[in-house]
Amino acid sequence: MDRSYFSSSWYRVAQLKPRLRSQVSIHRTIFRGQVWYVMQDRTSGRFHRFTPEAYFIISLMTGRRTMQEVWDSACERLDEKVITQDAVIRLLGQLHASDVLFGDIPPDIEEIADRASKQHNRKLLSKFANPLAIRVGLFDPDEFLNATYPLVRPFLSWFGGVAFLVLVAYSIFLAAMNWQALTGDVTDRVLSAENIVLILIAYPFIKALHELGHAYAVKRWGGEVHEIGVMLLVFMPVPYVDASESLAFRDKWQRALVGAAGIIVEGLLACLALIVWLNAEPGLVRAFAFNVMLIGGISTLLFNGNPLLRFDGYYVLSDVLEIPNLGQRATKYLGYVVQRYLFGIESAETPATAQGEEFWLFSYGVAAFFYRIGVMVAIVTLVSQRFFVVG
Known part of the structure; x- marks a missing residue:
């Protein structure tokens, strides 16, 4: 083996016997035809991605083998694909900094407490880093989602998907037949003071259903959702859910559908609002339906569903492309x-x-x-x- 595989600092870790903490789980995934392993820390909610070679090193960390024994086994099994000792040291540092590693040396309680405090402060700071998108967590919705999931389960199926596509096709036909009425003098209608008030009322309602769509999609494939809160998006209160559990799903299409669930919900609302708008008499109901169409349809296509902006469409594209x-x-x-x-x-x-x-x-x-x-x-x-x- 080439000497570049060795490190002059290896002696510092050679006799350690580390193992992963119990709150850690590892999932095998495929990205662009290549195998990767995603580590999920259920305590912090963080995810880490590793190559098969790095995962092999991690899998040997049982608390019984020294790192020297782990390295020797990796050299024998991986041969030329084995990662260098410097890379192993960096891997240990990454795992240690993430508080997922437990060693045979008594832990420095002060160091762990200090690192946990810094991580908490960084997480808290990140919620307020962007003054136009401040997040405030409120409660754990998992029990509510479990109780209400049977009501939405039929929609999260092939039948629900086909029904949604039929409704979209029908709505496109209706929109084309009434295009002049929909778009006539649209700028003045949208920017009028009365309509802006309706938008402010409709927007949080639509986004609440949007976020529930993400949450139920996570539940559809066995995930959990443990945070729901309010995000001040350009100083407007908008609900959000933490759907990061989907990162551990093996199938890229499951991950993509979780990201697309909010877009699908808004598209469904826009289609239903179009039908209401066409059949309602001029007044508050018709005006409200128009704004639901505007938010759930046009804004979704231009912003939330557009992969070129870092919203849901972006994460869907990222998952599809792997x-x-x-x-x-x-x-x-x-x-x-x-x-x-x-x-x-x-x-x-x-x-x-x-x-x-x-x-x-x-x-x-x-x-x-x-x-x-x-x-x-x-x-x-x-x-x-x-x-x-x-x-």
């Missing part, structure tokens, strides 16, 4: 392209880790940048026509 952290890695890939091909820096490293990722990372990075600029300009232009100072 490229975690798509937006962040796309930005890094554009930086790599600039360094490698514009400045000729041959040492630049690509963030692409699988075949075919380069195309998607480059395409997404460019498309997302120009789309966001276009949306920003369009919104400013539209608002400035009605409220010049605000625009």
Whole structure:
């Protein structure tokens, strides 16, 4: 074996006998045809992804073997695919920093308490880092979801999916037949003071059902949802649920459907609202139905369902393409392209880790940048026509 596989710091960890804590579970998943292992810490709600080689090292950490014995077994089993001792040391550091590792050396209680306090403060700070999207957790909804799940279970099936597609097709037909009535003088109708009040009333209601869609989709495939709260989105209270449990699902389509569940719920509401709007007399009910269509239909297509913005559509695309952290890695890939091909820096490293990722990372990075600029300009232009100072 090449000497580069060894580390001068190995003696510091060689005699340790670590093992994973009981709250940790590991799930096997497939990303772009490659096997990965996702570690879930149910205490902190955090997830970590590892290669099969790293997982093999972790699987040997039973508390009975020393790290030297683990390393020797890995060398024998993995041969040339074995990760370096420096990589093993970094892996131990990552697991230790995440508080999922238990060793044979008595733990430093002060260190663990200090690290837990820092993690808590970082998590709390992250909720308020963006003043336009502040999250405040309220309660654990899992018992409520378990009690009410039988009521929505029929809709989370092939029958429910086919019925939804039929309703969407019928609604598209109705919208096409009444297009002039739907779009006539739409800007003045939407931006009128009375209509803005209706939007403020309809928006939290629609988003509450949207988030319940995510939660029930997680329950559909055996997951749990333990946090529901309110997010101040541009100072407007909007409910949210923590559906991160779906990250542990093996099937990418299950993960994608959890992400798409909110979009599907809003699409369903928009379709039903269109039928109400066409059959209701002019008045409050018809106006409210129009705003449900506006929020559940148009805004969903342009924003929440659009993968070029970091909302639900983005996570659905990321799951379908099997490229975690798509937006962040796309930005890094554009930086790599600039360094490698514009400045000729041959040492630049690509963030692409699988075949075919380069195309998607480059395409997404460019498309997302120009789309966001276009949306920003369009919104400013539209608002400035009605409220010049605000625009």
